[in-house]
Structures are given as structure tokens and as C-alpha cells.
Amino acid sequence: VSGKTPVVTLLEGDTPLIRARNLEEKIGFAAQIYLKYEGMNPTGSFKDRGMTVAISKAAEAGSSTVICASTGNTSASAAAYAARAKMRCIVLIPDGAIALGKLSQALAHGAEVFAVSGNFDEALKIVRELSENYPLTLVNSLNPYRIEGQKTAAFEIIETLGRAPDFHFIPVGNAGNITAYWKGYKEFASGKFGLKVESGKLKDDSAHYPLSAIHRPLPHMMGFQAEGAAPIVRGAPVEKPQTVATAIRIGNPASWRQAVAARDESGGVIGIVTDDEILSAYKLLSSMEGVFCEPASAASVAGLIKYKNVIANPAKGGGKQSHPVVVCTLTGHGLKDPDCAVKNASRPVSVPCDAKKIISLLRIKQ
């Protein structure tokens, strides 16, 4: 991005890193857990970080039309930034497999939305082909500017904590985000952008985690796929991916190789969580921490719960801490998929307009 780039921005990024003390207590092991709440971006997901760069660079190149395949979040973001840049936006979504909130966004922002009788991977194949042969700028995460924007979340985490976390848990779908975070962590550590840790201590409980105790400048990257859509874990594409977590319902990730590299270079894991584990983490987050995320986001916390014994008892002599600092990325807001929340909660109780009747139902005494 240079002085000549017409920056198209909705003032994305700078999302909160929320301490999850109730979750720490519930999981029951000594760690500091932070939630990187990416739902607080303008279109409600982390996609905005990369989209501002992709659309700005498309505008600089004189492009008038952008295209993407999407499980929903990418299309919401592409449509919003394209509207702002006065560009035409074409979106291919898998028919019937996109959450209501996300669909409402692409439509509201004026994208031309095509529901393809196929899954995400097939839609992505088509948009790749079209963008190679027609004057259409591809804004899926294959577009390298997307990753450049998304890596800023890692910068923010280090700046907020005053250090890198020990473990970073993250959902893995098309695998662009784990790629971007790992790139961000590595670049920060290398001093490439003149970035440096300014504070020597964590923001709170600093007495227990002085910076001097840190031996690794980089986290272990812990990526999680849904059981029915876990091609990287299984080592082969999944023909018909299935999961309640629609945002990671992807059978052949575009950034597969980079995700494996992030895992291996960081000494991390790419693991599986079931839909039940995802929904259980989803409910814990909203009912105990007040943090409402979309189901796919909860794959990170489901992974943490699954691996808590591994990270609480690291191999001896590895220089790791016994009280690790853990960050979980929550990729999108719960409002992206309101139906999932309503389906997984109790119903409202219908009552007459009568104070006495209501207080008797509440069983509260004067």
C-alpha cells in the first residue's frame, strides 16, 4: 500500500482481546485465556482485515468488478467494501448452506449473489477459472493482499499482551487465517516492520508472567477443523463436507500447504472437534463470558478444551511455562447465524401483561 493507493476502509481491526476468567475457572486449569473477538469488525468477521487491502489494491489497479466464492463471511465483507468503492461485486455461495445473517449482508450491500448447486470448493473452482479468463478481481484468500491484511490481528495480540501467547487456537476452514496469523507472528518477531514489544509485562496478573520467563517469541499454532470437514487432518480432500459450523464447511482448503507449514514450524497441532464439542463451546462462551460468536468460531475454544491436558502438562525441559497464555480467535459474531442460537436455547415464555403473574413465575421473594 503506497501513497497512491486509494484506501477503502470501514475502520476495521483493533478488535478487543477479552480475558475469559469464567472459562478459565470452568475448564479448571491454570492458564490465562484471551478471546480475540473478531466479530467486532464492521461486517462482523475477521474477513474485513484482508478485504480492506484487497479492495484498495483492486481500486488502485483500476478494477471495476470483484468476485468471490463464500460460505458467507467473505461475501459479506467483499460486498460491503465493494459498495464503498463503487465496484460491482459478484458472489457465489453454496445453495442452502449459508447462514441467514451473512446472506442478508451480501444482499443489503448490493452484491449480485448466485446460489450454486454445489459446495464451497466447487464454487471456488468456478471463480478461480472466471477470474483467470475475464476482467474480474478474485478477492478470496488466494488473493495475497487478503493474507497481508489479516496478519495484523497477530500484531495487535502481541501489542496488547506485550508478548506473543504460548498457544494460539484458531478454526481452520479454507486455512487462510491460520496462514495469516503465523505470518504476522513471524514478521513481528523478526522485527520486519520495526514493530517491537513496548511493555515488558502482561496487562494483568503480570507478577506471574514476567516477560523474562518467555523463551519462545512465537506461539504454537493450534488449528481445528470440524469432524465432517477435516481434510487436513485426514490427509485428503473431503468430497461432501458437513458441519453445523458453516463458515468452516470446506473440503479442500486453498491454503492447505501453508496451514501445514504453520503447524509444523510452530510445533503446533491441526486437530478435529465434533459438532457437539463446537456447540458446547459456543454455549459456554455466550452463557458464561457474554461473548456471542458464530458456531465456527467456537471450534477454537472446543480445541482448547480438548487439548487442555496437553498444554497444561508440557514436556519437561522444553522451556515452556506451566501457566500458559492462550489466545483463541473468535472469527465471527454470533449475529451471523441467529437461527443456530435460537435452535440451541430455550424458548421465550409467553405471559399476560400482569406483574403478579410474572413475579410468581420468577419465584422471587420480596
Next chain:
Amino acid sequence: VSGKTPVVTLLEGDTPLIRARNLEEKIGFAAQIYLKYEGMNPTGSFKDRGMTVAISKAAEAGSSTVICASTGNTSASAAAYAARAKMRCIVLIPDGAIALGKLSQALAHGAEVFAVSGNFDEALKIVRELSENYPLTLVNSLNPYRIEGQKTAAFEIIETLGRAPDFHFIPVGNAGNITAYWKGYKEFASGKFGLKVESGKLKDDSAHYPLSAIHRPLPHMMGFQAEGAAPIVRGAPVEKPQTVATAIRIGNPASWRQAVAARDESGGVIGIVTDDEILSAYKLLSSMEGVFCEPASAASVAGLIKYKNVIANPAKGGGKQSHPVVVCTLTGHGLKDPDCAVKNASRPVSVPCDAKKIISLLRIKQ
């Protein structure tokens, strides 16, 4: 809030002030228009600013249960912060008149939701009565801590612009928000908190708007009610309020008196916009600026469009600028009411999984 207050926070506030250049062009008059995008709070609306204070003070006072009446946003916020504080949260909503997104939030955060066979005003009457007679803390905007938190949005606007705007447009429902902004502007101007304008200039186009040209340290407060729910404008409560903008579907505002005072003290207006005008502004914002808000939020921009001639041609000699700086508050995120967006946009087009077929529909040439 003192050192003893157990602060319950989701890191709300600090929302973007987004320049709306496409809207300026579309409306066609010389002004700087900024959108205070309160949808980027943790639960997707401005209510979080006041709720963090109300719940923190309730926790300090030892309260274990909070209660509110709500058209949706208050309940979403109360439920989230109560969950985080491990409090019981009781919510009364008007039966059938609450947007899906908001309902999903109250349920996901574990509130006990009662759908009352009445409107908001009747539900508010019940929760007032119950909170007076039972150990329940009321967290509607009648709770003074709510207003104290909400006024911070005015502080942020002045800090970002380096000055107060000339006009502040805002939706008016229960009228707590216009009350809070006006309080915030007045307190900032009075220097009460040691707050001061640090920069002498606006962030951009500063050459045209030097601070020295400003004669008024306070904006005109421009509040807008929906045509079918405009008690303040009509001078009498509305028995059965009706509007597509569910968040301001209120017939007897709790902060009526304060809203009138804000209008009169600031030399402002409380006016009416129709549902058509609201929906038209709602569509302009999402399709031209990439900013997706809930319908009620768009009442501010609908009001601006309605009053553009008034503010573009101020009375002579009044010390006002001919190129005013305008802020419109967008109270909540568009994801709060996805059904409204889907209803007001074109449908997705179903297509086979076939690149050739899709490119022919797009009418794009190689």
C-alpha cells in the same frame, strides 16, 4: 465508578466515526458527514456503553438479579453483561415485535425471556413496578448509570474530530440516547472531566474547517422519531406505536422531558421520518457506504436527508458554518434484523455449477 467497583466489561466503546463521502455526494450539499457506527459494540448496539456501568454498579451493590423491558437491544446487552457477571437476567419483550437477531442474543446469553402480550411501554411499566418492590435491579435507561456510560460516545466524537460537530442526528425511541449525548457534549465543553480538544483541526479537509471558525462548542441535537411512534413530536403518548424500526417503536418515552430539554437547549429539532424514508436511508447506507445498520438507526440519516436544506442554509449572522460538520449516530448493526434486509433486497439467483452459464448471466466480456 471507584477502585472498589468490580468492572464488568466486554471492551465496549471506541467505535469508528466513518466518513460518508458517497452519501455527501448523493445528498448533494457541502457538508462533512460522519457515521458514528455503534453496531461495532460487543453486542452490536450502543446499549453496551451504558450496560457496562449499570451491571458493574449492580455487582458492586451486591445485586444478583437484573431486569429490563426491551425492544431487543437492551435485552441483548443486559443478558451479555449479566452472564459475564454471573447474574440472573430477566427480560420482558413485546410479544412478536422483536427482531430475530436480538432475540437470539438474549436467549444465547441465558436470559429468562418473557414475551408479554403488550407493547414496550406496558412491559416497561411492569419492570418498574417489580424493581421497586422486589430485589431486582432495573437496567433500563431509567437507571442513571446507563446514561453515564452512554455519554462517552459524545466524548469520542469530539476527540476524533478535534471539535464538536455542528449538527448531531440521532434516532429517538425511549430517548435515553439523545439525553446521554447531550449530557456528554455539555460536560466535555464545560471541562468537567479535564477533557479538552487536543488537535486544533479536523482530521481531513482541515484547511476548510479551521477550529478558529467555530463559534459554538456544542452541536444542534437533531432527534428523529418514526411517523407511527412519534409521541414527543405529537405532544402526547402514542397508544399503539407502529414502525418497521422496531428499536424505536415506543409510545411513551421514559426520557421524554430530557429529550425536549436537549432539543431546546441546543437549538435543535425533534422531527418525524416515515418508514419509507427510514428504509430508503437504510438502503443508501448499505449499498453506497458499505455500512449495514438496523432500520431504526437509519432514522438519523433519514432526518438528515429531510433537513438538508435547513442545515445547508442557516440563518445569516448566526455564526454557523455554511459547510457544516454533521454526525449521524447509527445505533445498532444491520445483523440485528437480517429479515428486514432480505425482505428489502433482491433474491439470490439459483444457478447450476457451471462457469459458462454463470459468465453468460453476468454479461462480462473477455
